Amino acid sequence: MSGVQLKGIVKTYGAVEVVHGIDLDVAEKEFVVLVGPSGCGKSTTLRMIAGLEEISGGELTIDGRIMNRTAPKDRDVAMVFQNYALYPHLNVADNIAFGLKIRKESKEHIASAVKEVSGILGLTDYLERRPADLSGGQRQRVAMGRAIVRRPKVFLFDEPLSNLDAKLRTQMRAEIKRLHKRLGVTSIYVTHDQVEAMTLADKIVVMHDGRIEQIGTPMELFLNPANAFVAGFLGAPPMNQIKATIAAGDTGPVAMFGDQTLALAPLADLQNAVGREVIVGVRPEYAAIVTENQPGAVRCGLELVETLGSEALLHMTLGDAPFVIRTETLGNLDRLNAVNGFTVAPELIKIFDGKTGLALSGQTRAA
Ligand SMILES: Nc1ncnc2c1ncn2[C@@H]1O[C@H](COP(=O)(O)OP(=O)(O)OP(=O)(O)O)[C@@H](O)[C@H]1O
Ligand SMILES: [Mg+2]
Incomplete structure (x- = not known):
C-alpha cells in the first residue's frame, strides 16, 4: 500500500x-x-x-x-x-x-x-x-x-x-x-x-x-x-457572493439586500434562519440574463461585456458590489448590452453564514 x-x-x-x-x-x-x-x-x-x-x-x-x-x-x-x-x-x-x-x-x-x-x-x-x-x-x-x-x-x-x-x-x-x-x-x-x-x-x-x-x-x-472561502476559490470566474439578510417572504424564505429580494428554496434551515446575516452565493453560469423588468429578477447595472466566442462574461454591479454573469452568446448576442438583471433557480443558490462563512446545512445538491 x-x-x-x-x-x-x-x-x-x-x-x-x-x-x-x-x-x-x-x-x-x-x-x-x-x-x-x-x-x-x-x-x-x-x-x-x-x-x-x-x-x-x-x-x-x-x-x-x-x-x-x-x-x-x-x-x-x-x-x-x-x-x-x-x-x-x-x-x-x-x-x-x-x-x-x-x-x-x-x-x-x-x-x-x-x-x-x-x-x-x-x-x-x-x-x-x-x-x-x-x-x-x-x-x-x-x-x-x-x-x-x-x-x-x-x-x-x-x-x-x-x-x-x-x-x-x-x-x-x-x-x-x-x-x-x-x-x-x-x-x-x-x-x-x-x-x-x-x-x-x-x-x-x-x-x-x-x-x-x-x-x-x-x-x-x-x-x-x-x-x-472554498466557494470563492473553485470555479472560473468564482461564485458571486452577496451580503444579505434572510427574511420570510410570502411563499417562503427570501434573501434581502438593498431594496431587492431573491426567493430561496423552502428549506427548514433557511425558514429557521429569518433575521440572520448571510452570504448568498450564485455561480456566474447559474444566473440567467434578463433584459426587461421581469418579476422575481434581481436588477443590476451593466459595466462591461467580454465576448469570448461561444460565451460572454457580463460584469455587472449589484449595489456597490461586482457581480459576474457567464452566458452563451448563441441567440443572445444582440441583447447582451441590454442586460439589466438576472434570475436564478432557488435550488442553485448557496447560502453561507455571514460571520463564520460556513454553508447553512440542509441545502439541496445543485446537480
Ligand atoms: N524558510 C522560511 N522561513 C520562514 N517562513 C517561511 C519559510 N518558508 C516559507 N515560509 C512561510 O510559510 C508560509 C507558507 O509558505 P509556502 O511556501 O508553503 O506557501 P505556498 O502555499 O507554497 O505559496 P505559493 O503559492 O506562493 O508558492 C508563508 O507564509 C511563508 O512566508
Ligand atoms: Mg509554493
Missing part, C-alpha cells in the same frame, strides 16, 4: 507556525491536488513529505512506515519542481539517467530505462540535446522523466506547469493525467491554478492560512462547498 498519511502535521519557522496540524489520507494510486492562495502552506507541506523540510509536529507515513526522520533519498518519493532543476551541462539522456547512475544501477538497466521513459514522454529525438536547447515544455518533460525513471512510490509536484505559456500548460496538463493513468503512481500535486486542480485531481484539498478548508472530489467541492 503506497499511500501517504499526514496526521496533525505542523510546521514552525522559529516562533511562527505556518502549518497548523494537517490531517490528510492519500490512497494508493490516488492523484491528490493541494490548492490555495499564495502563502497558505502548500509547498511547505509538500516539502515536509519529500523530506526537504523538517516536520515540526505530527506524523508522516508513506507505505505504512513512519517517515518523519527518514532521509529524503530513503523515502522513495520523486519531486518535480516549477523550475525543472535540470543539470545544464548534461544532455537529456544523462539528466534522465542521473538518479540511476547515483544508485549505481547497471549500464544495461539505465539504457533500457532511459529508452522507455523517453519514449513515454516523447523525448526520443532529443536525447543528445542539452537543456538550453530545449523548449520550456520539453524541459519540463525531462524533469518528469527524471522523476519517473526511478519508479518511486510517490510523485510530488510543486507547480510544475506554472512557467509554461497557457497553451503548453493545457497540453502538459493532459500529458500528466495520461501519465498517471498509465503508471498509476500515487501523486500529490501543488498548484494555485484551480483549473489544474479541477481537471487533474481525484481529490482536491483546499488550503487557507496553513489549514485545510475542505477535502473532496472536484465536483463535490464545486457543488457543495463547505464554506464561502
